[in-house]
Amino acid sequence: MTTIEFWYEFASTYSYPAAMRIEEIAAKNGLKVQWCPFLLGPVFKAQGWADSPFNIYPAKGAYMWRDMERICQQQDLPFIRPNKFPQNGLTAARLALCPLVSDQRAQFSKQVYQAAFAHQQDISSAQVLTTILKSLAIDGQKAFAQAASPEIKQTLRTNTETAIKKQIFGAPTFVTADGELFWGNDRLEQAVAWQPG
Amino acid sequence: MTTIEFWYEFASTYSYPAAMRIEEIAAKNGLKVQWCPFLLGPVFKAQGWADSPFNIYPAKGAYMWRDMERICQQQDLPFIRPNKFPQNGLTAARLALCPLVSDQRAQFSKQVYQAAFAHQQDISSAQVLTTILKSLAIDGQKAFAQAASPEIKQTLRTNTETAIKKQIFGAPTFVTADGELFWGNDRLEQAVAWQPG
Numbered sequence: 001m002t003t004i005e006f007w008y009e010f011a012s013t014y015s016y017p018a019a020m021r022i023e024e025i026a027a028k029n030g031l032k033v034q035w036c037p038f039l040l041g042p043v044f045k046a047q048g049w050a051d052s053p054f055n056i057y058p059a060k061g062a063y064m065w066r067d068m069e070r071i072c073q074q075q076d077l078p079f080i081r082p083n084k085f086p087q088n089g090l091t092a093a094r095l096a097l098c099p100l101v102s103d104q105r106a107q108f109s110k111q112v113y114q115a116a117f118a119h120q121q122d123i124s125s126a127q128v129l130t131t132i133l134k135s136l137a138i139d140g141q142k143a144f145a146q147a148a149s150p151e152i153k154q155t156l157r158t159n160t161e162t163a164i165k166k167q168i169f170g171a172p173t174f175v176t177a178d179g180e181l182f183w184g185n186d187r188l189e190q191a192v193a194w195q196p197g
Numbered sequence: 198m199t200t201i202e203f204w205y206e207f208a209s210t211y212s213y214p215a216a217m218r219i220e221e222i223a224a225k226n227g228l229k230v231q232w233c234p235f236l237l238g239p240v241f242k243a244q245g246w247a248d249s250p251f252n253i254y255p256a257k258g259a260y261m262w263r264d265m266e267r268i269c270q271q272q273d274l275p276f277i278r279p280n281k282f283p284q285n286g287l288t289a290a291r292l293a294l295c296p297l298v299s300d301q302r303a304q305f306s307k308q309v310y311q312a313a314f315a316h317q318q319d320i321s322s323a324q325v326l327t328t329i330l331k332s333l334a335i336d337g338q339k340a341f342a343q344a345a346s347p348e349i350k351q352t353l354r355t356n357t358e359t360a361i362k363k364q365i366f367g368a369p370t371f372v373t374a375d376g377e378l379f380w381g382n383d384r385l386e387q388a389v390a391w392q393p394g
Contacts, residue, residue: 047254057244059366063380169256183260186383 001032004192005175007163008109009040010089010123011052012171013064014185016079016113017071019172022188023106029192035105037093038159040086040171046164052086068117071185078118087116088124090156094147095129097155101143104136111135198229201389202372204360205306206237207286207320208249209368210261211382213276213310214268216369219385220303226389232302234290235360236353237283237368243361249283265314268382275315284313285321287353291344292326294352298340301333308332 006022008015026033044052054061065081072079092112096105111132115121121128130140146152166175174182174191182191203219205212223230241249251258262278269276289309293302308329312318318325327337343349363372371379371388379388 057366059361059364062364063366063378066378067380164256167256167259169254169260181260181263183264184383186381 002030002177003034004031004177005034005036007036007038007166007168007171007173007175009038009171010092010109010112010116011086012040013054013068013085013117014071015172016117017068017075017077018185018188019110019113020077021075025188025192031192033106035096035109036159036163037096037105037109037156038163038168038171039090039093039156042160043164043169047169055085072117078114080118080120082116082120084122087122090124091126091147092123092129094152094156095133095143097152097159098143098146100138100146101133101136104138107136108132108138199227199374200231201228201374202231202233204233204235204363204365204368204370204372206235206368207289207306207309207313208283209237210251210265210282210314211268212369213314214265214272214274215382215385216307216310217274218272222385222389228389230303232293232306233356233360234286234293234302234306234353235356235365235368236287236290239357240361240366244366252282269314275311277315277317279313279317281319284319287321288323288344289320289326291349291353292330292340294349294356295340295343297335297343298330298333301335304333305329305335 004026006018008019022033044050049056054064068079089112095101096109096112101108112123112129115128115132116123123129126144130144133140133143163173167181168183170183172185172188174188176182176191176194178196180191180194182188182194201223203215205216219230241247246253251261265276286309292298293306293309298305309320309326312325312329313320320326323341327341330337330340360370364378367380369382369385371385373379373388373391373393375393377388377391379385379391
């Protein structure tokens with residue numbers, strides 16, 4: 001089955017509506033989704049930004065929050081602006097990559113996005129993440145231990161380096177089997193429909 | 198007839214596919230297009246950029262050029278990457294605002310975009326702009342004289358200030374009659390379909 005890569009960061013607002021519908025849209029197009037969590041922090045740092053561009057550029061930020069409201073309304077997704085932005089998605093990203101979580105990475109990731117953008121929860125909180133793991137019948141203690149291991153830390157670093165090598169500069173980004181890159185939630189439909197030329 | 202504002206800058210790549218189809222799409226939705234040329238330079242300067250973000254951030258730039266190829270192919274628009282980017286659209290923008298050109302601003306603007314992105318022409322060249330004016334049966338000498346007048350220079354400055362006041366941070370941007378802002382060529386369809394909530 002052909003795969004589409006979904007590159008996402010838990011702090012990324014636009015990754016939320018993409019995460020919530022990608023499985024269904026990909027399946028309709030006969031594609032399997034490869035969930036690729038990475039960190040935008042190092043990507044932004046490489047571009048000279050110490051913060052989210054939505055914070056650095058206020059007009060861009062104001063637009064994004066309004067746009068998120070419209071998009072979520074259209075997708076029938078609950079949306080509450082988080083108290084803090086961007087959130088720290090480091091632990092969540094490491095957990096998503098753990099062997100214990102990998103089989104349910106899509107479900108886990110969607111729940112983290114819901115915690116962040118529907119329930120105004122702190123996704124760096126061990127309690128919030130443990131509740132999500134529990135709902136998926138995953139042993140929280142064991143998963144956290146795996147997430148803190150050097151192997152998983154390295155896996156996330158490698159993911160981020162791979163994203164940069166692929167010239168990914170934001171999230172969400174979709175990469176087709178033949179290497180076409182589509183950036184932005186609003187490009188998901190185009191990405192899954194992409195036919196190599 | 199309800200109006201939709203189309204804020205565009207002649208150097209802006211993504212404004213080209215938007216300019217080429219906005220009249221038809223707006224008409225289908227019972228909207229009249231108000232063509233609002235402005236300059237991105239001062240907007241970008243206010244954000245701390247001395248150049249196009251597509252030049253400042255190479256990964257973003259590489260993506261944009263590939264994306265433009267795909268979009269133009271999909272829209273059946275010829276596209277040749279300009280030798281110089283961004284081009285200087287100052288004179289073209291002033292001309293677009295002249296009394297002599299105003300009635301044909303849409304046609305004039307589309308031809309400038311075609312010169313820039315389909316014919317690899319220099320849109321700061323008086324010869325290129327004169328040829329476009331001539332094809333619209335506009336007296337080039339008179340139009341250039343109007344474009345160089347203090348009134349038209351001020352009109353363009355005011356347009357750019359208005360754009361900044363509207364929190365416009367890029368082009369193309371569409372603004373609905375009730376003040377909703379949609380940024381990007383890929384949001385044109387949404388913008389014209391917008392129903393006040």
